Amino acid sequence: MTVAGLIRVASTGTAGAAVPRPRRSRIAAARLGGGLAVLVPIVILSSFITYSLGALSNSDPAATILGQDAATPAAVRRLNHALGLDHPLVVQYWHWLTRAVRGNLGHSYFTQIPVSQSISQRLPVDLSIALLAVVLAVLIGGSAGVAAAIRRGGWLDRGVTAVCSAASTLPAFVVGIILVVLFAMTAHLLPANGYVGPSTSIGQWLEHIILPSLALSLQVSADIARQLRTSLVEVLEQDYIVGATVRGLPYRRILVRHALRNAAGPALTILGNDFPIMLSGAVAAEAVFSLPGLGQLLLESAQTRDIPVVQGLLLVISSFVIVVNLIVNTTLNWLYRTSDGIGT
Amino acid sequence: MSRSSIPGELSVAKEGGAAGGQRSLIGPRSVLRLRSARIAVAVLVVIGILTAFGATLAPQNPLTVNANALFQGPGPHHLLGTDYLGRDVLSRLMAGTRLSVLTALEAVGIGLVLGTGPGIATVFLGRWFDFAANRVTDALMTLPWIFFAVAVTAALGNGLVQAMVPVGILLAPFFFRVTRAATLEHARAQYVEAAALLGATKLHIVRVHVLRKVLPTIAVTTASMAAAALLAVSFLTFLGIGVQPPAPTWGGVLSSDLGYLAQAPWAPFIPGALIAITVGALNALADAFRDRSGAGTLVLASPIIRTHSTLEPADDDEQSQYVA
Numbered sequence: 001m002t003v004a005g006l007i008r009v010a011s012t013g014t015a016g017a018a019v020p021r022p023r024r025s026r027i028a029a030a031r032l033g034g035g036l037a038v039l040v041p042i043v044i045l046s047s048f049i050t051y052s053l054g055a056l057s058n059s060d061p062a063a064t065i066l067g068q069d070a071a072t073p074a075a076v077r078r079l080n081h082a083l084g085l086d087h088p089l090v091v092q093y094w095h096w097l098t099r100a101v102r103g104n105l106g107h108s109y110f111t112q113i114p115v116s117q118s119i120s121q122r123l124p125v126d127l128s129i130a131l132l133a134v135v136l137a138v139l140i141g142g143s144a145g146v147a148a149a150i151r152r153g154g155w156l157d158r159g160v161t162a163v164c165s166a167a168s169t170l171p172a173f174v175v176g177i178i179l180v181v182l183f184a185m186t187a188h189l190l191p192a193n194g195y196v197g198p199s200t201s202i203g204q205w206l207e208h209i210i211l212p213s214l215a216l217s218l219q220v221s222a223d224i225a226r227q228l229r230t231s232l233v234e235v236l237e238q239d240y241i242v243g244a245t246v247r248g249l250p251y252r253r254i255l256v257r258h259a260l261r262n263a264a265g266p267a268l269t270i271l272g273n274d275f276p277i278m279l280s281g282a283v284a285a286e287a288v289f290s291l292p293g294l295g296q297l298l299l300e301s302a303q304t305r306d307i308p309v310v311q312g313l314l315l316v317i318s319s320f321v322i323v324v325n326l327i328v329n330t331t332l333n334w335l336y337r338t339s340d341g342i343g344t
Numbered sequence: 345m346s347r348s349s350i351p352g353e354l355s356v357a358k359e360g361g362a363a364g365g366q367r368s369l370i371g372p373r374s375v376l377r378l379r380s381a382r383i384a385v386a387v388l389v390v391i392g393i394l395t396a397f398g399a400t401l402a403p404q405n406p407l408t409v410n411a412n413a414l415f416q417g418p419g420p421h422h423l424l425g426t427d428y429l430g431r432d433v434l435s436r437l438m439a440g441t442r443l444s445v446l447t448a449l450e451a452v453g454i455g456l457v458l459g460t461g462p463g464i465a466t467v468f469l470g471r472w473f474d475f476a477a478n479r480v481t482d483a484l485m486t487l488p489w490i491f492f493a494v495a496v497t498a499a500l501g502n503g504l505v506q507a508m509v510p511v512g513i514l515l516a517p518f519f520f521r522v523t524r525a526a527t528l529e530h531a532r533a534q535y536v537e538a539a540a541l542l543g544a545t546k547l548h549i550v551r552v553h554v555l556r557k558v559l560p561t562i563a564v565t566t567a568s569m570a571a572a573a574l575l576a577v578s579f580l581t582f583l584g585i586g587v588q589p590p591a592p593t594w595g596g597v598l599s600s601d602l603g604y605l606a607q608a609p610w611a612p613f614i615p616g617a618l619i620a621i622t623v624g625a626l627n628a629l630a631d632a633f634r635d636r637s638g639a640g641t642l643v644l645a646s647p648i649i650r651t652h653s654t655l656e657p658a659d660d661d662e663q664s665q666y667v668a
Contacts, residue, residue, distance in 0.1 A: 045483035053492075053499050169624035171575045173582055174616040177602055181609045192605075280490035280579075287583055288602065298491060299583065302498035310495045318486040325486075 039322055046322075047100075050314040051093045054307040096311070105312035110304060115312035118297060123316075125195055125293035126282045128205070132213035133220065133278060137271065141221035145228030145267065146260070152233055160225060167222035172281035176215035176288035183211060193290040212285035219281070220274045227270045232263040265335050272328030276321050374636055381632035387625035394441040402435035406592045417610070424614050428604045433597060433611070437618055440592035444581065447508045448573040454512025455569055459519025460562055464554060466520075467527045468546045481517040489514045489576060497585055504577070504586030511576045515569050519562070526561040530554050560633065567630035571623045578619050594619055 080086045084095060099106070105115035148160035170178075184192035190211055196204040235241065236259055244254045283295030294313060301309035375381050394401070410430030418425045424434040466474045489511055496510040497503070530536065536553050544552075581587050581595030589596075594615050601611040 041479050042482045042486065045479060046486045049483060049487070050495075053495055165624070165627070166620075169571075169620045169627060170616070171579060171619070171623075173579055174598070174612070174619060177598070177605075177612045177616065180602075181605060181612065185605050185609050276485070276488040279488040283490050284579060284582075287599075295490070298494050299585075302494045303502075305498050307498065310498050314487065314491055314495055317488055317491050321486040321488065 036326070039326065043319070043322060044097075046318045047097055047315055048093060050311055050318065051096055052089060053314070054311040055089055055092060100312075100315060105315070106308040108301070108309050109306050115309050118309065119294065119312060119316055122292060122294050122297050124197065125286070125291050126279070126295075128198070128209045129212045129216060129282050129285055129291070129293075130278055132209055133216035133281075134271070136213055136217040137220040137224055137274075140217065141224030142228060142267070144221065145225040146232065146255075148225065148229040149232035149236065149263075150255070152229075157229070160229070164222040164226050167218050170218065171284065172215050172219065173284035173288050175218050176212065176285055179211045179215050180288065195291045195293075208289075208291075212282075212289045212291065215288070216278055216281045216285050220271065220278060223270045223274055224267050228263060228267040231266045232259060235259045235263045261335065265332055268328060268332060268335070272325055275324045279317055279320070375629075375632050378632045378635065380628045384625040384628040384632065387621060388629070391441065391445060391622055391625075394438055395445040396442075398438040398441040402432075402438040404432040404435045406431060406435040406439040407590055408432075417608075425608070425611065427597065427600055427611070428607070433614060436592035436597055437594065437615060440594050440597065443504065443587075443591070444574065444577045444594045447504050448570060448577045450505065451508040451512035451515060451573040451576065452566060452570050454509060455515030455519050455573075456562070456566060458513065458516035460523045460558075463520040463523025464527050464550060464558065466524055467531050467554075468550065477520070481520050484514055484517045487514060490579065493576070493580060494583075494585065502586055504580065507580050507586045508573070508577065511573060511580075515573065518569060519565055522561055522565045523558060526558045527554055530557045564630050564634045567626050567633065571626035571630070574619070574623055574626070578615075 077086075084092060087095070096106070103116055105119070107114055108118065144160045144164075148157040151157050180192050183190045190207055192211075195208050198205040241254060241259055244258050245251075249258075282293065283298070285291065286293040286295040294317070297309065298313050300306075301313070376385065399406075408431060410426065412430065416426040416430075424432075424437070427433055427436070462477050466477045492510045492514055493507045497507045500506045500509075531549070531554055533553075536549055539549055539553060578593075578595040578598070581593035582599045584596070584599065587593050587596055597615040598612055598619075601608065601615070604611070
């Protein structure tokens, strides 16, 4: 608090641009640290919800694993002891969490494959789709939003708005099916299903993930376009934009350097908020395009009640959401930085 | 509360022609003056009728298999065609409406009850309750609903009613945040302060001054959350969670069409359009209500977890950070 205050005084003393760089990065690091501290109770809470969900289930894992014939009371007790299920819930949770932090999520009840191994095998599929979807959403949504804001009131603006409202009613799995019908069944341009890793062939990898990513990105693109349009229209009416125009700066420069930079924040927030939706959408895309991803693993393990796999998946997914959120917040913080230090 | 000065919300309030928060009491009649709202209500009335009487109104038995009429296109005999077993698609969709709509309402109801109550209470119950409720909300928002819902069906048994409970729980944070923001805005008004000075109890303040001001916001959120819940139901039924195969559902029709795209590439568009129209009607109703009342779903433009103090307005009088 006092350090930040001192630095702020120092930086207002040295006018504007001459803020010493290392100090800035140190404040940034401190802010990141503060952000991480806020996350600790959230991580603990969400992982506890995750863990207790599995533990409270009315299934009896030992009996399920052993099968009906072998599930004698003594055998069940032995197995429960081996699995650590005879401890109180909180103790079980603590063991699970401390192991999870070290990358050990336990073993599947049925296949004995480590949970972390099956997750890391399938993670690249979803990461590929999700990352490409983010890129597509930023490109499509960003350009549509900017175009609508520049030509506000025109036919382009109305068109973008109409398409966005339509797109936001279409869930990813419906969009995915439409894309399959259009590009795979009718035009025969792209494969309708399956997955090829990027290490095998970059071209085939792209061919297989472009349609799922497109299906996933449509709704997010619409959200970004709408938010960017509203905030850009707002920013373009500000005095400093008028000032920059009066000073004769080129329009493109005003748009990119002055307006977009200030309008990008809310759109970026939307992107961060939509990330959990995108993960749900990835499950939909997996189902439509039959990709071997986390969603398939989740559905399979839910069907067989393979609780460690379900718990591990939920933990990994919610950690992803938290990390993405932290990245978005840090970026927002950087975007909203003021001349007298970082943030307020 | 300067959170309402998020650009998007401001302009919505401006376009709506009502000064945000000033004219909060908007009756349904004023909303219906918008054409989009009238269309939306008409669509929802049809869906409502289908929910109540869909199975009896269906022209044919949704379960009757007809091997002589597989993959027929829309025609006089089957208005929306037939599926891979020759079953009438229109009848299947009509009969499937009830389960989809009722379970969506179940989720919205759970979210509404769990979210709005604490959302209002948190403003009056002090900092610790507020802190705890907000952290729980943050934690819930890190769980993507489909993973949570499937995990719950793994734990509690495979059924659509069970699967929609977690969806409802995950809708609660949205209700919570929106209600809390709206309550904060109104609870700091001067007339509330005056009422408190006159010795009004917290309960009286909530009932008389806060609740009716917050209601339009809750209504907007309920409509858009109903749309989200409906999407969730159709996706869950699409994945085949909680439904026994012959039973007709919207998502189930879609997923069975997906297996036979080579024979009938147009088929998925029918249930897809039904889902999109219903969701679109709910969204349009929410938009109309928001335009009329100036009440916003504030949650959209604030981060899931606010890790940095600069991301939320520090004080009432302070200018918003968004347009710096």
